[in-house]
Amino acid sequence: MRESQFRFIRQQGFVAPPSDNHLYSALMFQPRIIGALVVLGIVYQSSWLFLGLSAVLLWNALVPTHNLFDAIYNRAVADPRGLSRLSAAPAPRRFAQAVAGTLAVAIGAALMLGATTAARIAEGLFVVALMVLIFGNFCVGSCAYQVLQQRLPMKHQSSVS
Numbered sequence: 001m002r003e004s005q006f007r008f009i010r011q012q013g014f015v016a017p018p019s020d021n022h023l024y025s026a027l028m029f030q031p032r033i034i035g036a037l038v039v040l041g042i043v044y045q046s047s048w049l050f051l052g053l054s055a056v057l058l059w060n061a062l063v064p065t066h067n068l069f070d071a072i073y074n075r076a077v078a079d080p081r082g083l084s085r086l087s088a089a090p091a092p093r094r095f096a097q098a099v100a101g102t103l104a105v106a107i108g109a110a111l112m113l114g115a116t117t118a119a120r121i122a123e124g125l126f127v128v129a130l131m132v133l134i135f136g137n138f139c140v141g142s143c144a145y146q147v148l149q150q151r152l153p154m155k156h157q158s159s160v161s
Contacts, residue, residue: 008137011146013090026078026086027093028134030069034100035130041107042123045116050108057101064088096141100126 005024009016016023034053041049060067070086078085089097103126110119129140 002137004137008139011092011139011142012096013092013142022083026073026083029073029077030067031130031133033069035134038104038123038126038130042127045111045119047108047111050104050111054101054104054108057097057104060089061094061098061101064094092139092142092145095145096139099141099144100129103129 001021001024005021006016009020009023009027012027014023014027034057037049037053040046041053056068060069065088067086067089070089074085077083103122107119107122107126110116110122132138132140
């Protein structure tokens with residue numbers, strides 16, 4: 001496994017040995033499907049495709065134990081091959097899914113409202129983020145989560161005086 005792939009796994013919030021190629025492949029299953037759907041949405045300028053994608057991504061972020069992409073991967077790839085199944089996503093991956101879902105809903109809404117310039121700008125951002133993720137093993141959403149975790153003040157614990 002390349003170092004960039006190992007960093008990607010850690011960036012997503014998972015802990016795995018550097019030799020676990022299976023986990024990397026499993027985690028890349030979702031972005032590759034999303035990439036194909038985004039390309040279709042851009043080609044057809046389909047607000048409904050983006051709104052549907054946003055619903056799935058936001059569902060995955062809010063209910064990580066019922067992630068549609070992970071369920072498909074577990075049934076179609078992991079189970080038949082006897083590989084370990086994907087479990088619920090850690091916080092960095094859920095945050096990235098929420099960011100992608102929010103971007104998809106913005107694109108869908110812009111297309112519905114006829115704001116084609118705004119839609120195209122958001123589509124461009126989505127494509128760039130997906131390309132960096134798929135080809136560069138770097139997730140912008142997970143990185144944003146890590147940065148926010150470092151910069152936001154810790155929760156204050158109340159003390160009894």
